[in-house]
Amino acid sequence: MRARSALAATAAAVTVFASATSALADTITNRIDTTVDAVAETMPILVGGTGSTVLAVVPTKGDNKNGCNLTGKTTLVVDVASADTSIATVTPSRVTFDSCGDTPTLTVKALKVGSSAITLKEYTNDTGRTFEYAPATFDVNVVAPGGANTPPSVGITGPSDGASYAKGAVPAATCVVADAEDGASSFPAALSAITGPYASDGIGTQTASCSYTDHGTPGLTASGSVTYSIVDNSAPVITSDLTPVHPDGLNGWYRSDVKLTWNVADTESPGSVLKDGCVDQTITSDQAETAYSCSATSAGGSAGPVSVSIKRDATAPTVAFESASGTAGLAGWYVSPVTATFAVTDATSGPAEPLVSASSPAGVEGTNVSIASPEASDVAGNTTPPGAASQSFKIDLNAPTLTYAGATGTAGNNGWFTSAVTTAYTVNDSVSGPAQPTVTASSGAAEGSGVVIPSPAASDVAGNVTPAGVDSRSFKIDLTPPTVAFDSSLGGSYYFGKVPAQPNCVASDSVSGVASCQITGYSSAVGFHTVTATATDVAGNTSTTSMDYTVLAWTMSGFFQPVDMGTVVNTVKAGSTVPLKFRMYSGPTEITDTAAVKSFRVASMPCGVTAPTDDVEITSTGGTVLRFDTTGDQFIQNWQTPKTTGCYKATMTALDGSTISALFKLK
Known part of the structure; x- marks a missing residue:
């Protein structure tokens, strides 16, 4: 293999990818001029020449945080150094990242x-988060200029460095070689294994690498790579199943056991799915509305929380007497129909109506x-049948009746009647x-x-009242005696024979009228007398008035x-x-009228020897x-x-009854 030769590079790139031990950290990567070196893992530069690469931050959705670790309010400062500054x-030497959009440029001088x-x-x-730096390390190979062999350049088409692609939609990576001596060529890039916590699902980081050594002497090698992310763009899907599917009560309430399956x-x-909550439930007891939730995360993102609320009430409400309304009478009686109100209580769903009522039967x-008590229900639809509670009342709807007595x-x-009249009635109430x-x-x-006496009011024990006047x-009635008087006055003392005539009786009565008016007690005889006028009216009332006289x-x-x-x-010769x-x-007036002598009577009597005697010396001739x-x-x-x-006893009696007497003995 030929040794590396110097190469003047107009652009270079550094790509940093996450290692298996730091998959959760955000990765520092670069944006490289792919015409020189897509990754800059090996950067060939001629002596006296320069090369460059652009750094960038690639979020990995790790480190327990989705998205970039740089929020715009935080800063990452990184030191950059060459191992041998003589080469x-x-x-x-120091770059600052304020956001994931920062792309500082590194310049290398050979x-x-x-x-x-x-x-x-x-x-x-x-x-407060972590970053991966080790993959950013790259080698700089400095070669002497002027050799017969120029270094090749390698580029990669298809995926872009630092880009993210949905699973199954990653472009094919192709190595493109340009070499002055060897000419142009291309071949498929070598793909690394997918790394990351969800690599088994085909989700993670993958690197497409290209390396080419030209045919010169010595052979110069150029290499490059792009690192990209294969992502899951769809969050988990959370669904739930309820058995029964629909509430069997009212207002969303269940009245039977409920099973919840997530x-x-x-x-x-x-393989990346993580659940939070998502516990299957079987509800067999009454409960108020309770929310059960399920949240999930995966490489594709997060879902939820999804909540399912379940409320169960299988217990009918309770009914208890609360109060009564009606016209209250006396002694605990009602004098009208009664409406009883019953309180409905329910510990879970609550009563459909807190109060229900029923009335006493008509009449x-x-x-x-x-x-x-009437039927009562709760909000869930459970019912308590009629008659669960009852209350008794004393009811008397009718006033008593009167019977004239x-x-x-x-x-x-x-x-x-000559006095006030009292009517009596018997009161009856059954x-x-x-x-x-x-x-x-x-x-x-x-x-x-025609005095009308209204019948009195009467009541029963309950307080019903029969008004006055129903049986009048x-x-x-005549309460007032008649008036009575004399039409003339008679009083004082009168000598016999000079007594005034008997007065007349005068009477009046404005109610029943006068029945009679009589004078009694009148006498002209010697003595004390009381004359009385008596008046009687038609009703039988009597009045009297009197006068005394002598x-x-x-x-x-x-x-x-x-x-x-x-x-x-007196002794006198018989005959x-x-x-x-x-x-x-x-x-003072002497009476000379012989008519004033009422009688002259002679009565024999026993001769007594003790009485003195006197001879009558003068006698007269003639008869009596x-x-x-x-x-x-x-x-x-x-x-x-x-x-x-x-x-004998000789007695002269005057008309007024006065007498004078003398005793005689005839011989």
């Missing part, structure tokens, strides 16, 4: 014949009216019972021929001589006539006759005594 130098290695070393790195596929790089009443009061005449067994109403102070009764007796004087008065017994002389006065002697200004009653002996 070749490289400038600049000083003398020989070989020197150009290497890259990290100076500073604030990305499926993750990547046809391009199945049903009693001490134990049961209301059953009669009236009480002071009965007067002609169907009238459900809760009457609050009072009987109720009464009174006419109070009302009176008249009418009565004739009838004075006349004043009696006599018998005068020859008759002795007192206990003296003789004795003059009985006396006077009468009506007050009464006269007023104007001469003597006195009455003279000539008494013709009986012709039989014995004792």
Whole structure:
């Protein structure tokens, strides 16, 4: 093989590819003028000549980061050096990368014949990631100018250095040789094995290499290569299967066991797939909505997270009495239909309606009216049948009834009452019972021929009320006695014979009317008298009024001589006539009319020996006759005594009842 000859290169390239031990680091590569040297792994340069290559960063999606490690806010600084600066130098000695788009140029200057290695070393790195530098090392061969043999040049067509190609779409790599002595030629490039963590799936880094040694003496060799990436451009596909496929409840809820199976596929790089989550599930217990997720990465990228939410509720809700509404009466009774409200609870999906209600049957009443809970459901569609809960109520829908039991009061005449009337009613209620067994109403102070007494209000134990007036009764009531008076006044003292006439009774009554008006107690006889006027109305009420007066007796004087008065017994011959002389006065007025003498009577009596006696010295002739002697200004009653002996009492009685008496013994 010929030795290498010096070559003036107008352009050179450096290609850096990831090694098996650093596959996860981003790689520093170059963009080379492929007409000189695509990789610049060996750069032939004539003494005094220069060569150049362009550096670049190739992201490898490794180092636990997709994309470039340089974000635009981070910097990578690399030192560049020649192993033997007496043979070749490289400038600049330090390059900076701020982004993956930076392409700094390295210039190599040949000083003398020989070989020197150009290497890259990290100076500073604030990305927190790693980079691969070793592949950037290349050799510089410096040859003497002026020889008969000129170095060949090798180029590569097809793939571009640093480019990425989808799996199955990499262009064919061909080596193209230009040599002044040998002419042009081409041949297929040698392909390296694919390297990288997913090489088994045909994903990773591959190098197409070309090397040509010309036929001169010594033979000069030129080589080149391009490194490119074979990538998976499709991310994993995540799907899931649910059994049952669709929820068997409402609103997305399952009411049976649910099985979740994850499926993750990547046809391009199945070996690169990494799953996060993606755990198959079998849900057999009630649960609130729970999200299960699956994420996956592959050489083609990442997918997900994909979430599947499953909610399961196979338990029917519970029902419990909550409250009741209706018209509340007394003593725990309702006086209207009752609506019972039941609370619906469900620990998982929740009740479809938090409250359900049911009403008592129409018209049903009693001490134990049961209301059953209606059907209740939860959001998932589970149902609790009717009657799961019930509540009993005391319901009385109807007011009590009244039965007239009669009236009480002071009965007067002609169907009238002379006192307030009280009506009584029996209260009947077949459900809760009457609050009072009987109720009464009174006419109070009302009176008249048609006093209406409304029936009283009545209530039952539940509080239903029968209003007043449903069974009213009418009565004739006269509470006021009639007025009564005399049409003339009578009072004081009057002498007998001068008493005024009996007064008349005057009465009135504005309600039932006057039935009678009577005067009692009137007398012209001597003594104390009370005259009373009594009025009675049609109803039987009575009123009275009275006047007191006194009838004075006349004043009696006599018998005068020859008759002795007192206990003296006058002795007179039987059959003789004795003059009985006396006077009468009506007050200061002397009475002279013989008609004022009511009677003259003589009665026999036992003769006693102890009484004093006195003979009558003067007797008169003639029979028993009464006269007023104007001469003597006195009455003279000539008494013709009986012709039989014995004792007698002679008495004169005046019209006013006054008397004078004398005792006689006939011999």
